[in-house]
Amino acid sequence: MNHNDHIDITIIGGGLAGLNCAYALHKRLPNKNITVLERGDRVMGLTSSASTGGFRNFFPNSRAMTNLSNRSIDLLLEYARASAGTGNEFMMNRCGYVFLSAQPEQMERYKKQAQAAHEFGSVPSILRWHSGAIRYNGHPYNPEKPAAVFSSVGFDFELYKTHKDGLDLIDDPAVIRKLVPDSVTKDVRVMFHVRKAGYLDVEGLGTCHREELMR
Template sequence: MNLSYWEYKTWLSNIDFTIVGSGIVGLNCAYYLSKKYPKAKILILEKGTLPQGASTKNAGFACFGSISEIVSDLKTHSQQEVLELVKSRWEGIQLLRATLGDSKIDFQQHGGHELFLKEHTKLFSDCSQSLSTINNLLKPVYGEDAYYFHPNNFNFNKIQNQYITSRFEAQINTGAMMNALLSLVRNAGVNILNSITLTSFDDSLGSVKVCTNQFEFETRKLIIATNGFAAQLLNEDVKPARAQVLITKPIKNLQIKGTFHLDEGFYYFRNIDNRILLGGGRNLDFKTEETSEFGQTQLIQNRLDSMLQEIILPNTDFEIERRWSGIMGIGNTKRPIVKQLSDNLICGVRLGGMGIAIGSLVGKKLADLA
């Protein structure tokens, strides 16, 4: 360590709460801690120059579950469990909107549409037959029927003639959301240190000794909010899942508007700034995509390219402008892990690809636990 007295005194002494991860969960946790304990000294450690993981790398879906996802979940979860999952996503989005305001996150409610490939006749039939049951199940959350049939008026190719649409789903600007959260937290007096990697910690004493790639210090409470990277720090049921994404250059007179799911949710796309953003394909190679390393693979990128060409934009010229990936945290169940691991150690991880929907709620629950 080569820290001056001033550096140590200002940033690393008398820390009440240290949060690992400056994604949507970590920032919300810091914000609600600052409201609950206005005199507390709160520190966030972030290993990237920008928030890593998925918070700044996702597709910007404010979604609660496509029809096929709900049908699938009902095969492995009770109706009450599925109801609680959807309710937590709904409440999380409302909390995010109330915290930041719709204009700061560019909240646009154009509906969420699930498309069904021509060959997925049985899946479409099963979802269609379940429509009334699922609408009734989720009416306590939405107050009215959420799902309905929608004609293929965007002229997608190689799909069934109808979508099944959720009227409440929306889209946001992920970058604007995270920038607003960062400003909110900094204005609350929280310190954020970037390019700092937690290497180990010891919570066996009255406080927690924290070791990083740059320095060591002590904190009264340590909160792990690293989601997809949590397996490197904790022995919990959470593992990384990489999601690959691309975006086109602007497309003249683009009419497509809304958020879309395809192939049981393994692919997803939306409009943004006269472009199409498309991601997914993890189901092509689950083993390779179970990684915390960023990057793309030819297998998945080729499939995304062909999907754009053959299904989404079959009669439109387009060019790809950018490709990237994000790291989600998944496990054997879709319920996030929010719990106290010891007197001074708490975690909020395994968001299951629903970070935008439940991240604010998980962050607030962490603050309440602390």
């Protein structure tokens, strides 16, 4: 940058928030000169570098967080599609987010949280209860009348892997241990699986945005 450079927008901070902001503005205002100022010797060098990269849209106690996370994840999916094949992929993995409990009574709490999440827009009316059994798949969630679709005796593990939205609630310890064998002790009785969730390579996302901005 020299004294003759014209800057339309300046963003202070080259962490993930700053780079995401710059990237979004660049896509919407391609003719604007956007500059990111970072006091360190590299972007993504402070708190962003310590991020685990986890994301989820499940916040049953906050409509604001639900709306924010839903929109953020949708944008991340757009970015992931745009980066595919460029060499700057940031490995977005929609594996989900799992809550585990050794207390069977936790099942009722998870059901209530699922209802709240649905009302906030986290899930599109999908709650699947596997035990002896739930699978709400596209049908309105009625907490008073859970619709059992298949039992855990004939649990379809391949079908289970295909779900990308909604919530899964499982109270069969044998099934849970098969689904997440490295993470579960023999005491676990309930598993609550949030599907619009997962993890990504945070530094890879920052690199993807930086490379796009420097073109």
